[in-house]
Amino acid sequence: MDINLKGKVAxxxxxxGVLGSSIAKSLVENGVRVVILDIRQEQIDSKLAQLSPLxxxxxxxxxxxxxxxxxxxxQQVLSTWGxxxxxxxxAGGNLPGATLTEEQTIFDMKxxxxxxxxxxxxxxxxxxxxxxxxAMSEKGEGNIINIASMACYSAITRVPGYSxxxxxxxxxxxxxxxxxAIKFGEKIRVNALAPGFFIGxxxxxxxxxxxxxxxxxxxxxxxxxxxxxFGDIKELNGLVHFLCSEHASFITGTIIPVDGGFSSFSxx
Numbered sequence: 001m002d003i004n005l006k007g008k009v010a011x012x013x014x015x016x017g018v019l020g021s022s023i024a025k026s027l028v029e030n031g032v033r034v035v036i037l038d039i040r041q042e043q044i045d046s047k048l049a050q051l052s053p054l055x056x057x058x059x060x061x062x063x064x065x066x067x068x069x070x071x072x073x074x075q076q077v078l079s080t081w082g083x084x085x086x087x088x089x090x091a092g093g094n095l096p097g098a099t100l101t102e103e104q105t106i107f108d109m110k111x112x113x114x115x116x117x118x119x120x121x122x123x124x125x126x127x128x129x130x131x132x133x134x135a136m137s138e139k140g141e142g143n144i145i146n147i148a149s150m151a152c153y154s155a156i157t158r159v160p161g162y163s164x165x166x167x168x169x170x171x172x173x174x175x176x177x178x179x180x181a182i183k184f185g186e187k188i189r190v191n192a193l194a195p196g197f198f199i200g201x202x203x204x205x206x207x208x209x210x211x212x213x214x215x216x217x218x219x220x221x222x223x224x225x226x227x228x229x230f231g232d233i234k235e236l237n238g239l240v241h242f243l244c245s246e247h248a249s250f251i252t253g254t255i256i257p258v259d260g261g262f263s264s265f266s267x268x
C-alpha cells in the first residue's frame with residue numbers, strides 16, 4: 001500500500017516535544033511541509049536544526065491555550081503555504097502535583113495542577129481544532145489527529161487529571177468528527193490515537209528507577225501487556241500517515257489504540 005502525502009501541509013502542536021517531534025520528523029521525511037508549533041523557542045530551534053536538512057519545515061512560537069496566538073499562527077501558515085491539510089495535536093503532558101504518589105490519596109492532589117493538566121490536555125486540543133479546523137472547513141478538506149490515552153479505556157491509578165482530560169479528548173474527537181462530516185463534508189476527518197505505554201519525559205520517573213531497572217508500576221504494565229514491552233515512539237507514525245491518506249477515506253471518529261494489546265487484555 002503506497003501512502004503519498006507529499007506536498008501536504010501539516011501543523012504539529014507540541015512539535016518540540018518527544019511525541020510531536022517524532023511525528024513531525026516522519027512527515028517531513030515523507031515530503032510533507034511541516035509547521036512545528038511550541039511554546040518554547042529553544043525547542044523549536046533545536047527541532048528545526050534537526051529537521052530542516054530533511055525537507056520543508058518551519059517553526060512558530062504558539063500557546064495552544066491562547067486562541068489569538070493560534071489564529072496568528074494559522075494566518076502565518078496560510079500566508080506561507082496556502083493551506084492546512086493536517087493537524088496533529090501532540091501538545092500535552094502531566095505535572096507532579098497532579099500525579100499522586102503511592103502513599104497519597106485524591107485528597108492530597110494539588111487542585112491548581114489538576115486544573116493546569118486538564119486545561120492543557122483538553123483545551124490544548126480543542127482550541128487548535130477550532131482554529132485550524134475552521135481553515136479546513138473553508139476548503140472542505142483536511143485531517144485532524146488527536147492524542148488520547150490508555151486512561152480512556154479503564155481507570156489507571158495515580159493520574160486523575162490526565163485521565164479526565166484525555167477522556168474529554170475522546171468525546172470531543174467523536175463529536176467533532178460528526179460535526180465536520182455533517183456540516184462541512186466527508187473529506188474532513190477527525191480521529192485519535194490512544195498510545196499505550198511509551199517511556200517519555202512525563203512518565204520516566206514512575207516507570208524507570210535511577211539505576212535503569214523497571215519500577216513496580218512498570219512490572220504491572222508488563223503484566224497487562226501481551227507483547228511484554230514498552231512501545232517505541234516511532235510506532236505511532238505509520239498510523240498517522242495512514243489516517244491522513246486516502247486509504248482511510250471512510251474512517252472518522254475513531255480512537256485507535258497503539259498499545260501492544262494492553263487495552264484488550266483482561267490480565268487473565
